[in-house]
Amino acid sequence: MKISFRYALLAIPLAAVLGLSFATRPAYRDLNKNGKMDVYEDASKPVAARVNDLLSQMTLEEKAGMMFINGVRLNDDGSLEERPGTGMFAFAPTAPALIRDKKMNHLNIWAAPGTKALATWYNNIQKMAEESRLGIPITLASDPRHYFSNNIFAMSAETFSQWPEQLGFAAIGDEALTRKFADIARQEYLAVGIREALHPMADLATEPRWPRVSGTFGEDANLSAKMIKAYVLGFQGATLDKNGVACMTKHFSGGGPQKEGLDPHFEFQKGQVYPGNNFNYHLIPFEAAFAAKTAAIMPYYGVPTDQTSENVAFSFNKDIITKLLREKYKYDGVVCTDWGLITDAKMGNVVWPARAWGVEKLSEKERVLKVINAGVDQFGGESVPDYVVALVKEGQLSEKRVDESVRRLLRQKFELGLFDNPYVDVDKATQIVGKDEFKKAGEAAQRRAITLLKNDAKTLPLSGKKKIFVQNIDKTVAAQYGEVVDTPEAAELAIIRLKTPWVPIETENFLAKMFHHGDLDFKGKEKDDILKLLNTVPTIVDIYLDRPAVIPEISAKAKALVANYGASDAALLDVIFGKAKPEGKLPFELPSSMEAVRNQKEDVPYDSKDPLYKFGFGLSYSK
Template identity: 35%
Template sequence: MLYLSMKKNLNLPVALCLLGASCLIVLGAMTAGSAVTLLKKQPAADSSGIVLVKNANGPTLGYSTSSGIKILTVDGLSFKDLNKNGKLDKYEDWRLPVDDRAKDLAAQMSVGQIAGLMLYSVHQAIPALAGPFGRGTYNGKLFKDGGIDPAWVTDQQKEFLIKDNLRHVLVTTVQSPEVAAKWNNNVQALVEGTGLGIPANNSSDPRHSAFSGVEYTAGAGGKISQWPDQLGLAATFDPAVTEQFGSIAAKEYRALGISTALSPQIDLGSEPRWVRINGTFGEDPQLAADMARAYVDGFQTSTGSNEIKDGWGFNSVNAMMKHWPGGGPEEGGRDAHYAYGKYAVYPGNNFDEHLVSFIDGALKLKGKTKMAAAVMPYYTISYGRDVKNKENDGNSYSKYLITDLLREKYGYDGVVCTDWLVTADEAKTPDVFLAGKSWGMENKTVAERHYKILMAGVDQFGGNNDAGPVIEAYNMGIKEHGEPFMHVRFVQSAVRLLRNIFRVGLFENPYLDVENSKETVGKPEFMTAGYNAQLKSVVMLKNQGNVLPIQKGKTVYIPKKYVAPNKSIFGDVTPEKWEDAVKPELLKKYFNVTDDPAKADYAIVFVNSPNGGAGYDFEDTKKGGNGYFPISLQYGKYTATEAREHSIAAGDPTEPGITNRSYKNKSFMAANAMDLKIIEDTRMAMKGKPVIVTIAVSKPLVPAEFERDANGIVASFGVQNQAILDILSGAAEPSGLLPFQMPANMQTVELQAEDIPHDMLCYTDADGHTYDFGFGMNWKGVINDSRTARYVNRVAKPVISIKGGTVAIASTTAGAKVYYTTNGTTPAFVKENEYSKPFKAAKGSTIKAIAKVYGVDNSSMAEFKAGE
């Protein structure tokens, strides 16, 4: 790439002839006035058809010759004539404030163009897949048919980009950074030449998770930097690590053409059975808030020459925090992607704590961007939380939650985007993943759902490629409120959506340097930072007799790993299999290895958290049942004798007549119960020699089943096996802390409240260590440092005392209120449970007490049995 500085006396056409076909034009002061001039000879393009024009005192402009746009000059500065009218419109003037530009452009847009801007595409793989999820064709052919460039734009993408004016594309898998960059350039060239020249704002769900079998080599690059799962970031208890992740991930995203992250997931993980707890920052509101703030600051902040204004710039990625107002308190742990998990419940009356990670975290940044650019409500019906309209509809349909609470009470004017498919029709049974999730609005039309969402204050529809229903909703609004009202409403959303595209510089240059993308994504220093974070996230739970680290030269035995049969969301069935837990070639770099336990000094058993089911089985309904089952956090058979007699919420059109979702007295065994047997068999085979259990943790689990069979226990949260081996061998020291409680048994899981964190009886091991939130060990023993001082026992556990049958409860935290029960259940934070004075307790009654500071946190559970 050649750089040419254009000064007053340099003739532009001559300079272009000198440069030839590939150039970067640098424009300085060329005219004294403010006249708008269309360059008579436009700059030449590089081999891909992309032209770069550098302003001496402004941003570099990028455009494609195929788009048909031209360059305007004003006062010697260059601007893109995106609407091709030969004039410099406000939205084309990069010198103006973002809001001025967004308002000008929104005012020029038609209803159809704004409706397209409100769409967010279904998942798009690059190149397109042949299966049912993100299927795409190229001139009618599938990619697998051959002869197709993987960076081409699909037929379906062309249709929704041109016909439906869609500009927000959700990208899933990409073949390589090179292909991603070329595809981005092809998409941007296509939309740049259409209508008003609005660029595509491509997005991604999290894509930096580590793969267990991949080996890290210092100084080597990779496909993309690999970091622990979000729970693993939480386990570091270090927001600086999370901010570093955000900053690095943003640079890699921008190199892939991604400018919006559908993250972070900042739901409070207060319900231990919920399958999506692995994507959260754990169960503590203050830790979650600090991590959310760090994550968004890292993603959104540009510095130095990459900053455009107020921290936003060419390295910035819009962060979409999710899921408002917290998707964690799913009844029974069942997930709201399915009709059987549509209800979030609040038996503890603890709604306020679920907002802390939003209002004190992602909406209260330390950086100059101030707050997360976008928010996504969850699928759930936040049951009984609409205190104004008394509606029980999905969160995206709730005007109370979106407008009254988020926008008006908390002052949020960013983009609100629904979760995917909330406006589509649901399936015929409650257990279908690839179907609509229009909870509470199942019996309305698709257009009526769009209208309800618009009136709730939402700006965008996730997973909808079709502008038709949005325009229908607009016309419904005209009938009810008149066209001036609906026009203002549409423009309001358009400004919010455009703001996020302007702030990251896409209007000036949405194009990527392919070679730079290849060098940036997975560069060695990014890989090293990710691997170091993995090491910091590993939690050592047990180290009996200082059995760890394993001494150099020792011989280890590692049993095969059992992979349970699995049925995917598409219905594909994977049979059970046995495989190496760790690649032998990697293992031999650390230890001597044997297949004979008798010859081993140590055994290392690799297992996964218990796969305790989803809480529903449609086959049960064919036998006269209601379909509902317990979700288990243990490997062995579990019978839910302590479950609720009646569910808090129930009801869905797919299950007429079912008004109670209770699973009381039903049983379930984990699909991977074999993992427990492997631990037990290994213990027997080792005949008293040390057994180390390393668990890939995706949610809390009951350690009581296996703890006494293990001399050492290490928990990981989405890391490479190599990181675990570095810990076990002593190459690195464990420093991670538990981001949630580990329950003593399933009884305490059933008795806890879905919406209250820290409310379980935690497991205590043979060494007397309790696996509570914030517990972890290093080589010296239990960790007590600045991290535990900040986050653990922020609200102190109440002290229960009894004398002569009279119970007194005390809190040592200023401003805390104490709530209690005498029947062994978690106390709800309601007036009738509030402690005010000593009381009499019947012998044998179980007293539970929690201290709470509103809007901050609550303590862990204090438990006392009267008469003991």
């Protein structure tokens, strides 16, 4: 008898949608010869057997749909009603369209509503998936949502606990804290149904101008490796199971060495460079991810220039994916491309070209074939499974090769327990996400990561109720620490918060304009105004380092200088006024000039001439 599997809950699905919990485990259905459903239990079988059972029942179209994951927009009330998109992600598709029309069952979210609406929406899409022919559950993925940051890739939401960025954990250097953070983030993700983390970043920040430095653990490979291992173990556990969140570690084989720091999300940068012949150094953090059994790997966009037999981007590159990742490292987890390698994205009147660097002349279908032949399993940010179907039917791609990738993707779903119960308890989610214990832990980490770079005459920590002038700080918050005055001249001290400078790229692509490219030093009137303040009143300067700032004049004039990697005003002021201690050490060097930045090698760590502050530098308060 040919079995047609159908995923189902034995309990009433509507109750699950409403967030009620069940003791009863779901089961498969067998359509018998009489056309009636016989429910039987199958969860006791080994995962490999369950994968093979289900794979044998899948049509080519269903297999192809599984090989794609795309971002979706959400309604604020968690419903699946089709509504026009608004805001930054208005161009994104909706979940029902991808599930119904494309037979996709991997989705990722960007902007999201509050906890209750997100959990409700998640249950709604699982209910919809349950009603499909085979009832394969949805795997929901997300970029980081826990960082106190304005970074475009930190999809923070106030409901989640808020922590420093990866750089902050590297600055603290505490593997146990990194694992604790990942475990807390895992619990919050699990509560709302996010089962795949599109992070951590194992890239090394060897090029200080790169806009994605803030997502890394800095420029030292060994420090990054320690943090990566702790991070993955915190999310996944020693063995991935129903309590874990799968990590998609990125961006193999290291996206840090970008020429002049320009990012290959966009057509103005297609190749990363290795002037220091240091390709292998960038593999060290990924080796730690493999040791922790990361569930998935994502390659980056750029071309590893002159490092392989053909100058094509990582996901199209068989030397990178098959020879290096699959064969040398024996990696058998899921490999998913970064987003948007196959089709152009149309955002209003702006066309964002597919990041098919090195293979731009190939058709969309030919790009799909080249990616699969390179050894990749899944296409990120794409919804074109029809190309896979056509390639198989035309004889250009074997269904056996498709089965290899689908088997890995199914295995991950089974390991996560999604076939046993994909639903979440909505009420419980609102109690777990952002609970006081988690928020306090995140706030404490923000404080610990703050790095004290200069402290003339032991200015810090401050004591007493001083007259302070503040800039870029909430005056209501500042008033809890000192007497806030309106002018520098009336103050005993000034406290100013700065951000590492950047220069918007001239382009019609609004996303490209949001990336922090360009020079790292303050210029013109902005610099003059800062120095004028520093010359007027003794000033404590705090700077947010999403990239290594070039601040020699500011450092020289500041009475005290601290750096943060995502911290609230209260976190900063607690450190300045001695309620908390700065523990951070720089996870990268701060160059002394832009000339030094331009002369350093993109693939080599801490190699700029006469850095202002060296990698690992950080003062502490004396007892």
